[in-house]
Each structure stands twice: as structure tokens, then as C-alpha cells.
Amino acid sequence: MLKKRIIPCLDVKNGRVVKGINFVNLVDAGDPVEQAKIYSDSGADEICFLDITASNENRDILLETVQKTAEQCFVPLTVGGGVRSIQDIRNLLMAGADKVSINTAAIHNPGLIKEAAIKFGSQCIVVAIDAKKISNNKWNVFTHGGREKTELDALEFALLAQNNGAGEILLTSMDKDGTKSGYDLELTSMISNSLSIPVIASGGVGTLEHIKDGIVKGGASAVLAASIFHFGEFSIKEVKEYLKSQSVSVRI
Amino acid sequence: MIVSIFDYGSGNIKSVSKAVELAANNLQKNISVQVINSADKIKKADKIILPGQGSFKQCASNLLEIQGAWDQLNEFVVVKKKHIFGICVGMQLFADYGEEDGGSKGFGWIGGNVKKIELRNSELKLPHMGWNEIQIKLDSPLFLKLSKDKHFYFVHSYEFVAKDPKNVAASTFYQDEVTVAVFKENIFGTQFHPEKSQKNGIQILENFLTW
Numbered sequence: 001m002l003k004k005r006i007i008p009c010l011d012v013k014n015g016r017v018v019k020g021i022n023f024v025n026l027v028d029a030g031d032p033v034e035q036a037k038i039y040s041d042s043g044a045d046e047i048c049f050l051d052i053t054a055s056n057e058n059r060d061i062l063l064e065t066v067q068k069t070a071e072q073c074f075v076p077l078t079v080g081g082g083v084r085s086i087q088d089i090r091n092l093l094m095a096g097a098d099k100v101s102i103n104t105a106a107i108h109n110p111g112l113i114k115e116a117a118i119k120f121g122s123q124c125i126v127v128a129i130d131a132k133k134i135s136n137n138k139w140n141v142f143t144h145g146g147r148e149k150t151e152l153d154a155l156e157f158a159l160l161a162q163n164n165g166a167g168e169i170l171l172t173s174m175d176k177d178g179t180k181s182g183y184d185l186e187l188t189s190m191i192s193n194s195l196s197i198p199v200i201a202s203g204g205v206g207t208l209e210h211i212k213d214g215i216v217k218g219g220a221s222a223v224l225a226a227s228i229f230h231f232g233e234f235s236i237k238e239v240k241e242y243l244k245s246q247s248v249s250v251r252i
Numbered sequence: 253m254i255v256s257i258f259d260y261g262s263g264n265i266k267s268v269s270k271a272v273e274l275a276a277n278n279l280q281k282n283i284s285v286q287v288i289n290s291a292d293k294i295k296k297a298d299k300i301i302l303p304g305q306g307s308f309k310q311c312a313s314n315l316l317e318i319q320g321a322w323d324q325l326n327e328f329v330v331v332k333k334k335h336i337f338g339i340c341v342g343m344q345l346f347a348d349y350g351e352e353d354g355g356s357k358g359f360g361w362i363g364g365n366v367k368k369i370e371l372r373n374s375e376l377k378l379p380h381m382g383w384n385e386i387q388i389k390l391d392s393p394l395f396l397k398l399s400k401d402k403h404f405y406f407v408h409s410y411e412f413v414a415k416d417p418k419n420v421a422a423s424t425f426y427q428d429e430v431t432v433a434v435f436k437e438n439i440f441g442t443q444f445h446p447e448k449s450q451k452n453g454i455q456i457l458e459n460f461l462t463w
Contacts, residue, residue: 001384001385001425002376002380002382002383002384002426003382003383003384003403004382005382005383040450045382045383067266070266070267070270071266071270072270074267074270074271074274074447074448074449074450074453074454075405075448075449075450076405076407076445076448094266095266096266096267096270098267098448120305120306121305121306121307121310122379122409123305123306123379123381123407123408124305167379167381167407168379168381195377196371196374196377196378197377197378197379198377198379198381198382219375221377221381221382222382251383251401251403252401
């Protein structure tokens, strides 16, 4: 049986982890490679890097980070943040990323999804959608980390991304992100039930039950979480053991 | 021993080469792991790993574009009977035919076609993406020393449908039984990615190196 995936996400800036685990035994707590290795050794099903480096000049640092991580972590690595072109995607894949997540660029140019899927295969193209509720049962797509509103309907855009060849959708609720009140289950289940490709739930997880709900009620194939892992509230192992006790199929 | 990973421009092979290097290192034997991209280097290899990402058609046409590669691989496998390990689309290319993107021919080393997984259950997603357990169908040194729960990482929408069930080395369950490893004499391939499957994956690579 296919297992539900648990994906820790690390925010990386200029090659350093800015939001990550506070393990005391780390030689260098800011080293993304070391943190990714801890996660993969402790049972993370995938690792996600979100690059929040502001300037383009520092992209090479990200590529180096990805390269070093891929050399040491033998689980899939997804990298997102600032991906604008086919060349950006190619560079990340060549550095060792298994999947590349496209956000703003995919919204401004949905053709990029299609071109990337044809060139590199759907398996490595993740479309990240940041959605915010605007009325009953309606969510719009936001860009620039949730700051800018677009007129795109989240469901319509998710379907377009799927039709253009996205292999997976990383769905973040901007209403829930950072609130620790649980994933937006309405949004997650609406998108997941309407798509044939996997949906990763993101934004709002604070408890073990939230993770279970994202999978069971939200219908997500995978769940992404950042702070609950980084602040040591739960380990990957605890999450998985809890899910197993709740009859959710996970890899232990 | 020279183990060559054939790079024919089909996606990222860095993780494959790193994983093979780790496996070789663990074995502490004199193994040279090389990434090759031309037909003449195929002759010098003792074992070959053929990765592959993207579509069957794209991979087949990339291989055909490298002068002599297709024939040299045939010689390596069919005439010299040396060991080859295909990963994902690399394994799919062992089939007679792949129907993806309008269809194209494979090597035909293991009889069968590569077909899209047809899902009847709308709760299941395609690609079949993530970790799934495999069931081993034949006794082989390639499956030695794996953990009890044989989880491997998958990402694919097409499956190898072998003509002869004897060539099915392992399967998984995703709505129906899906072939995830094929085997015939000197030929072995997996639909899953050993290079992304943590310890079990490295173990299979070690097994291939000592096969």
C-alpha cells in the first residue's frame, strides 16, 4: 500500500537554514545539509528546501547547497523559491534536486509548467499554490508569499496546472499558515478530490491530530510541516507512530 | 571492476552516481564508479547502470541520438551477457515497446510492453508517487539483506507488463498488482529508485555490485 508522506520543510537563505531544528548536537545548526541528513535518517519521506534568498546573485549558493545535500541524503529532495525559468529548473535538477517547485512564475506563465513537464518530466514538476479564502467555498491564488492577490480561482488554477503536466500540487493555506490551528481541510479536500495528481497539504499544522486530519479529512497524499519539527515539538518518528496508531499507512 | 552509469541526458544522474559510490564504498572492494556518455566507453565497463527519467519516448530518442550507444548496449547485454541494472524508465526501455507519447520501441531484452496504469478507483492518484512495499517474486542475490518492510520510493505513471511472469522479480500493490522489478539472466531493473530509497536502496545497489 502506498504510504502517506511526511515532508519537513526547511527555509534556506544564502545557504543557511533560517528556520530549522534546534538540535544541540549539531556541529553547525545553520547547515542545511546537516539538517536534511538528520531528517532523512530519522524517517522523513522527502525533504523540502524553500529558498528565501532575496537576490539573484546568491542563487549559486543554493545550487551548492542542493548539490551537497543530494550527495548525502538518499531520499527525494524538492527545492522551491524564486524559480522563474526553464534554466532555473534545469540548474536545480542538475545540482541534484529531484523535484522543483514553481510558484509565482507558474501563475504568471502557466506555459512554463507545460514546457518544464515536457522537458524534464511531470515527476519533477511541483506547482505550489498559495490560496486564501475570499468567500464561502471560494479561494483565490496569492503570489509573493501571500502578499499579492490574483484573480485566479485556486481550484481552476490547480486543474490548469494538472492539465499542463504538473506532477503534484503543494497547497498552502495563507489563512492557516503560521496559526497552528490545523490545515484548511475544506480547501485541501476540495482540491484533492478534484485532482487526479497528488496534493501535499501545507500551512497551519500544530498538533499530531492536525496531520492526521490533513490526510484523512483533507485527502492529502502528503503533508508538509516546518515549525513543529524545527522547534522539536515532535520528531518525524513520533508523527509516524501516532499516524500508525490512527490506522494511517506510513513508512516506519 | 568498472561500473559505469550511462548518462544520456535523461535527467539528473548525480544522485544515482552518489548512491552507487556509497554502495561501492560500503563494500570496500576495488570498484571504479564512472559516469559515461559515449558508446565506446560501454565496451570498457564490467557492469552498467541505466537510469532514466521523463517519458519512455524521450529517453529512447535521447539514447538513439548518441551514436552507436543503442548497438553497443545490445552487444553488452545480448552478446557479452554482462550485468545491467535499469532504473525507472531505464528499466522500462528493456521492454519491446513503450506506449507513452504515441509509442516507441525499446530494446526488447525482456518481452513485454510499458503501459499506462489505468486507475478505476478515483481516490488513487497518478503518478504512483511515494513509498510503497514490494513483494519479492523470485529468489535472487539482488534482494539479499533488505529490511523486513521493503519500502522503496516510486514515481511513475506507466508500468512494465511482462509477457512471461517468470521475468517479474518483484511487484507492489496499487489498485492491482504492479510489476516493479524485472529479471532475466544478466538483466535486472527496478521501477523504484534505489538512489532515493535510503538503506534498502543502497543495499540493492550493493547487491548489484557483488552480483
